[in-house]
Amino acid sequence: MSLLKIGVIPGDGVGPEVTEVGLGILEKVAKRDGLVYELHPFDLGGERFLRTGEVLPQADQDRLRACDVILLGAVGHPGVPPGVLEKGILLKLRFDFHQYINLRPVRLFPGAPCPVTGKGPDDIDMVVVRENNEDLYVGAGGFTYKGTPEEVAIQTSINTRPGVERCIRYAFDAARGRAARGAFKGLSEADKAGGYTRQVTLVAKTNVLTFAHDLWMRAFNEVAADYPDVKPGYMHVDACCMRMVTNPEWFDVIVTTNMFGDIITDLGAVLQGGMGLAASGNLNPTKTAPSMFEPVHGSAPDIAGKGIANPLAAILSTAMMLDHVGATPSADRIRRAVARVLAAGAPKTPDLGGKASTVEVGNAVRDAL
């Protein structure tokens, strides 16, 4: 494998703490598997903004673009108004680098605590394919009579057929990819007899968003026709939130809009044992620009600096990065090590009910590699 250039944005709050641990795991697995890489650190986030007023200077963005992949810790700072860092860094990179898929696996590792009564690792193993470049996230909107009693504020969801279709296609391909692990357990005998092995559920709100989600529904039906081995399904977003809690075993691959994906993946994080375990990839599958991997959790200012943030989400995001660059055996090795530590029941950070530090958990994963 050729030299991998990794841009690293540790960011704010617990971001640097968990990123450092993630990089330690990467170092060990790379040595073992003969992966060669170099790290390109970036000082971006709330601290820099407050110090210099800069959010994401063009020069930084150009250097980031020259990387193969990006590892991000977290951006977000209590001293910075809402939206500045999110829109200025995180969403800007997602959009400018055409990271049009936000891939968020929701899988309960044995040993991780699931707050839902009676559900276990066999029930919780889905992946959410969140559209990542459109919808309400485009920033389209405005005010009239701002600041007066007559003020009106609008915000517009923009959905394009190509943008929606590539996302749906990605989801169906992902379902096929999962077929290697066997048929989806939620399929009925009749489904299997009909030739289905996996399932994709579109989550939207067709009965209310009759423009945006009419486009989604038509695109979904047309793409589904190309995948006779994948069972297509539909669920309203409100029902989905309910069913993710009461019947997580109903889900295999979920494909959804940017906004709804944001919402349901936080719920997904709960199912898999909390934010401390939720990894994600902002993918540009065409590789015309770098993809970016980040834990779903934010900068968590309340626990920043205490050394107790759970590093597993950052570690699992590093594994997703390795998947993306084709080093799946190394990625699997990391996931197995995480699984071993969780199954052992210790060490655990406080979010999982333990007393261990970020570094102790990182070391345990390292030792389990």
Add this chain to the structure above:
Amino acid sequence: MSLLKIGVIPGDGVGPEVTEVGLGILEKVAKRDGLVYELHPFDLGGERFLRTGEVLPQADQDRLRACDVILLGAVGHPGVPPGVLEKGILLKLRFDFHQYINLRPVRLFPGAPCPVTGKGPDDIDMVVVRENNEDLYVGAGGFTYKGTPEEVAIQTSINTRPGVERCIRYAFDAARGRAARGAFKGLSEADKAGGYTRQVTLVAKTNVLTFAHDLWMRAFNEVAADYPDVKPGYMHVDACCMRMVTNPEWFDVIVTTNMFGDIITDLGAVLQGGMGLAASGNLNPTKTAPSMFEPVHGSAPDIAGKGIANPLAAILSTAMMLDHVGATPSADRIRRAVARVLAAGAPKTPDLGGKASTVEVGNAVRDAL
């Protein structure tokens, strides 16, 4: 009390089954408490649409407007395309009758099954004040290049200062109303020392919806200043979905947009034991047009006609109707009867793990009155 004119829309699927039981409870409590009312039935829903092509003729709407309140079972039919009945009946009435508040209590009765480990009735007692006349629900949007590979579909959230402000004010007033039951348990000692007795949390996405939710945030802060006894809080919608599951005891009153309210109240229904227990009121607090009360569940075509739908949501919605017309003692009587039946552990419909029929549960509540 003067004669109450109640419009009744049993609707589709299980709607008629649960509405009939709700009316039976109303009859008994009215007799006992000396309430006089007359019922005005309306044949609206999927069956009528499929039979006649009519959704909501003007004459029906005029007759509905002449009622004091409306009881709705459910509208929704597998044979009707998505949106037709929802937009043609449910949303049309919510909008045309200026039912600008969708009030959805989330309260776990002792004996009702909560799927979240370690949480009980003491932890789950909140109310969601959902804005009900604006946001993505207004139906603003359109297509260009429809049906082609270049298609674009947009959908716009419209938010007005008066619409948002009246909703937020309603939430703060609701919080004050809850002070009669004692201070909110989730307040810290410092909060109480600071004079707070109750709490309102705004749930939005200010860091992404920087137009629509900037208006919401400003309106919220300004209204909050008028309520020094109510602690104002803010949570992003994604974090809220997580926290409703992991920390429901953090919430007292939630105020949110139409779309986010739709989503989080399905999650709220789960917390309180499922859709079979979730009641709601579409309120026009100015009483310039009738308010409408309905179970949060839909027409449930899969169990329609079997006589096993849980009638408790419809019964509790009837109680909310009585609250609205000032008959709170009667409403409380109904809620106590429901509480008694749930605490007894039987009879229960299948959704709660029992084997009883809709009518049996209704009779039990009737006997407990």
